[in-house]
Amino acid sequence: MSRAKPVLAALGDSAITVTLAESPSREATAYARRFASRVRQAGISHLEEVLPAYTAVTIFYDALHLPFDDLCSRLQTLLGEEDSPSADANTPCCHRIRVVYDGPDLADVAAATGLTTDEVVQLHSSRIYDVDLLGFVPGFAYLSEIDARLELPRRAQPRQRVPAGSVAIASRLTGIYPFETPGGWHILGRTVAVMFDPRRAEPSLFHPGDTVKFERAQ
Amino acid sequence: MSITITRAPSYLTIQDFGRTQFREVGVPRCGAMDRAALGTANAVLGNEADAAGLEWALGGGTLRFDHPCVFAVGGASVDVALNSRPVDVALKSTPVDVALRSTPVDVVLKSTPVDVALKSTPVDVAINATPVEPFTTMHAKAGDVLKISGFTSGRFLYIAFGGGLDTEELLGSRSTYRPAHFGGIEGRMIRTGESVRVSAHNRGRAGFSAPDDLRPDYSRRSIRVVPGPQWSFFTAEDRALFFGQSYTVSRASDRMGYRLEGKPLSASLGLLPSEGVCEGAIQVPPDGLPIVLMADSPTVGGYPKIGVVASTDLPVLAQLSPGECFQFEECSVQDAQRRARRAAGSLHTIRSLASR
Incomplete structure (x- = not known):
C-alpha cells in the first residue's frame, strides 16, 4: 500500500476526514479500520463517531466542546505513533447466508457473462467476501470481491422497488438489500436473513471487517 | 396525552435532532431539516432543544388537541391559528342560535363570521381563531383545533410540545427515517385520523416569546x-x-x-x-x-x-x-x-x- 502522508481536512464544522491512502486496497481498508480503532480508544472526549472507509476515516465530533484545532493536534499525535496490527478491537464474524438463487436477473447475468445460470451461482457462492463498509441504507454492506467473470455494470434502468432480502451484484461487488428500496444491481436470489432491525441489540447483521459466505439453499 | 391529526398535509413526520452513533452500519443522522427552528420552538417551552416535535410541510391541515397542552410553532412562514371554539360546537351552542333569531342579521354578520361557517361547514373553519405567533408558547384546551394554512415562505414548519412527543425511541432518536421504514410512526408519514402521544410532562406557561435577536434568521441569501x-x-x-x-x-x-x-x-x-x-x-x-x-x-x-x-x-x-x-x-x-x-x-x- 502506498501509505502517503495522511491528510487531515475539515468536513464542515462537525467532522474531519483523515485520508490515509491514495488508492483503495485491502491493506488500505484494514489500515483505516485499525486507525479508527485507535482513535476510538484514545480517550478523546466529545467524539461522536468514527467511520472508517476504503482510504479515509471520518471523525464526527461535538464542535461546541471540542474545537477543530484541538482535535487536529490530537489526531496528528496519534498518526505519529506506531500502528499496532492488533488495534482493530472488533472481533470479526464469519456469516453464512443461505440464498435461494431464483432472482429475476439470474438468466440475464448468465447471458451477459456467457455462463450458465449454474455457473453464475457456483461462482457467486464459492467465495468468501469481505464486508468493506456499510451505506446506501442501514445494514446494506458492500461485499468484495466477486469473481471477475461476473463483473457487470449496474442495470441501465434501476428498479423502483427491490424487495428486502434480495442478493445482488454490480461491478466487483455483491450485497443484500435490507429493505424494499430502489436499486440498480442485478438480483441473483434472495435470503430470509434480517439484515437490519433497529429493535435488535445489534441492529446490523454485518459489520465492517466481517466475512460472508453465500450458500445455495436447495 | 395526545394530539390527533384531523387533516394531514402531504408531508408530516416526527423529528428530533437525529441519530449520531450508527453511521458505521449505514444509519444517517436523520432528524429535523431545520434544527434551529425545532430547537428554538423547544427552547421557548423549556424543553431540551432536541425534543421530538412534528415536521410539517407541503400544504395546510389541522390537528386537534385531545388534552390541555402547551405548544409552540416555528420555521416556515405559515398562517397558524388556534380556535377556542370549533365551528361545530359553536353551531350547537344556544347563544348563537338566539342571536340569529333575535337580532337583525346584518348586526350578527358584523359581530361574528357565522354566515361563512354555516355555508362552509368544514370542521377546520374556526371562529374566534387566535393567530399563533412563531416561537411563542401557547396553551390549548382539550378539543381545540390548530389550523395551518398558506405557506408564504419556507418549507418546514415545526410544532413542538411541552415535554416533547413521547413516541418510540429507536437508535437514540424518535426521528422518522422513511428510506428504511423505521422511527416515528412505522417509519412513514402521519396520516389523517392518527394520534401522536405527547409527553405526560407537558407543562409550562403560555405567552413566552423568544427574543427577536435570538431567533433563527431566515433572511440570509x-x-x-x-x-x-x-x-x-x-x-x-x-x-x-x-x-x-x-x-x-x-x-x-x-x-x-x-x-x-x-x-x-x-x-x-x-x-x-x-x-x-x-x-x-x-x-x-x-x-x-x-x-x-x-x-x-x-x-x-x-x-x-x-x-x-x-x-x-x-x-x-x-x-x-x-x-x-x-x-x-x-x-x-x-x-x-x-x-x-x-x-x-x-x-x-x-x-x-x-x-x-
Whole structure:
C-alpha cells in the first residue's frame, strides 16, 4: 500500500476526514479500520463517531466542546505513533447466508457473462467476501470481491422497488438489500436473513471487517 | 396525552435532532431539516432543544388537541391559528342560535363570521381563531383545533410540545427515517385520523416569546461553506465559479439532498473511493451541478466534496423552496464553529428565560 502522508481536512464544522491512502486496497481498508480503532480508544472526549472507509476515516465530533484545532493536534499525535496490527478491537464474524438463487436477473447475468445460470451461482457462492463498509441504507454492506467473470455494470434502468432480502451484484461487488428500496444491481436470489432491525441489540447483521459466505439453499 | 391529526398535509413526520452513533452500519443522522427552528420552538417551552416535535410541510391541515397542552410553532412562514371554539360546537351552542333569531342579521354578520361557517361547514373553519405567533408558547384546551394554512415562505414548519412527543425511541432518536421504514410512526408519514402521544410532562406557561435577536434568521441569501476535503482538487476556475455564481434550488430536492441549478463546474474528478459524508456536504457529480446532502442522505459517498455548509446556515438553505436563489460564501472552520457556539448559546439563553 502506498501509505502517503495522511491528510487531515475539515468536513464542515462537525467532522474531519483523515485520508490515509491514495488508492483503495485491502491493506488500505484494514489500515483505516485499525486507525479508527485507535482513535476510538484514545480517550478523546466529545467524539461522536468514527467511520472508517476504503482510504479515509471520518471523525464526527461535538464542535461546541471540542474545537477543530484541538482535535487536529490530537489526531496528528496519534498518526505519529506506531500502528499496532492488533488495534482493530472488533472481533470479526464469519456469516453464512443461505440464498435461494431464483432472482429475476439470474438468466440475464448468465447471458451477459456467457455462463450458465449454474455457473453464475457456483461462482457467486464459492467465495468468501469481505464486508468493506456499510451505506446506501442501514445494514446494506458492500461485499468484495466477486469473481471477475461476473463483473457487470449496474442495470441501465434501476428498479423502483427491490424487495428486502434480495442478493445482488454490480461491478466487483455483491450485497443484500435490507429493505424494499430502489436499486440498480442485478438480483441473483434472495435470503430470509434480517439484515437490519433497529429493535435488535445489534441492529446490523454485518459489520465492517466481517466475512460472508453465500450458500445455495436447495 | 395526545394530539390527533384531523387533516394531514402531504408531508408530516416526527423529528428530533437525529441519530449520531450508527453511521458505521449505514444509519444517517436523520432528524429535523431545520434544527434551529425545532430547537428554538423547544427552547421557548423549556424543553431540551432536541425534543421530538412534528415536521410539517407541503400544504395546510389541522390537528386537534385531545388534552390541555402547551405548544409552540416555528420555521416556515405559515398562517397558524388556534380556535377556542370549533365551528361545530359553536353551531350547537344556544347563544348563537338566539342571536340569529333575535337580532337583525346584518348586526350578527358584523359581530361574528357565522354566515361563512354555516355555508362552509368544514370542521377546520374556526371562529374566534387566535393567530399563533412563531416561537411563542401557547396553551390549548382539550378539543381545540390548530389550523395551518398558506405557506408564504419556507418549507418546514415545526410544532413542538411541552415535554416533547413521547413516541418510540429507536437508535437514540424518535426521528422518522422513511428510506428504511423505521422511527416515528412505522417509519412513514402521519396520516389523517392518527394520534401522536405527547409527553405526560407537558407543562409550562403560555405567552413566552423568544427574543427577536435570538431567533433563527431566515433572511440570509448567502450560505456559508467550509471548503471540503477535495477542495484543492477542483480547478481555480471551478472554485471561483462556485463562490461567484448564484445557485437555484432545484425541484429535485428532498430530505436526502438538494440538487442545485446553475452553471455547471467542469468537475472532471469522477468518482473517488467511497468515504464518510455528512449533512451539509456539497457533492459535485460528473454533471458539475452540486448536490447538498441533507438529513436523510446516505452515510458514505464517492463524489468529490467541494465544501460543507456551515451548521448554522444549513437550516436557512433547508427552508429555501425550489426556484429560490442564493450564493455560497467561503468561511473558515474556526469561524463556522464560533457561529455554532453562539447559536447554541442563544438556545441556552432562551431556555433559561423561559424557565424563569
